[in-house]
Amino acid sequence: RTLNEVLFFPSEVACVEHIFTPSLHHSCLCPLPHGVETSFSRFLRRILSATSSLDLCVFAFSNMDLSRAVLALHSRGVTIRVLTDKDYAAITGSQIGVLRKAGICARCDVGSVYMHHKFALVDGRLLITGSLNWTLTAVQSNMENVIVTDEPDLVQPFIKEFHRLWMHNDPA
């Protein structure tokens, strides 16, 4: 059966520590609410479900939880490719430098005014896309939407477009 899920934001704010460290579920002492499933926790789980690859094509990436998620996948051996906007990548708070320092391959779009996509492809099988940039404001303060789908008619064109953009922005 096809997976089709829609998440709306702003998300409630809740602790996501147990998503990174399942064993800590009952012992986190931070002041945020615990045991609450939110749009953001669902989003984070989908990203962290990657077992072989994560192709990320996102205009703005400054969210620390999402940066932590991508770094966690990288350290598990998941192949990460990040395509982002050249102007936003240079902004204070952008996580692109952090990812690169960890050895993750990131390329900046050079062929358009804005590289305005906000999509991720998980294991070449699941498409996560919408209006949501990977920032804290987008997650906690804006009206936003994200679609999660494994419908091939939607996933395949995004795989093809990611490949095209990735090749087009080859830094070599």
Place this chain on the structure above:
Amino acid sequence: RTLNEVLFFPSEVACVEHIFTPSLHHSCLCPLPHGVETSFSRFLRRILSATSSLDLCVFAFSNMDLSRAVLALHSRGVTIRVLTDKDYAAITGSQIGVLRKAGICARCDVGSVYMHHKFALVDGRLLITGSLNWTLTAVQSNMENVIVTDEPDLVQPFIKEFHRLWMHNDPA
């Protein structure tokens, strides 16, 4: 069979006059290329396919062709509701004032930092959503994506969210 279509931008630039005035197809004298199907012409046709209602929830709306399309639908008797961002609506070039002057009901979001959605619901049946704002830069200069789908698992949550936001931003 379910409709699932993906459009990528920037779009080639081509004349769209024949989409507004089918009888003019072979006689337009403007300098743009003619007879070319583009991402934007497909997008425009989907919007203009509305026969009963168009619910529009979009952060930035300054594109003149899309404004013309919404005005054309309104004059055909299609019920239009436009929900937009309060800050962008006040910007020079925003079409919200033009739509209101024509008698179209537009509401500005007051409940978030940005009303960052970019989706349209055609006849309560077709969802058009993605990263694309309704501006000329988005259409002609940016890397953007738009999904067109009538998959109920995707359409229904957006219908519900539109209703929620519309009620929440009741100007009365």
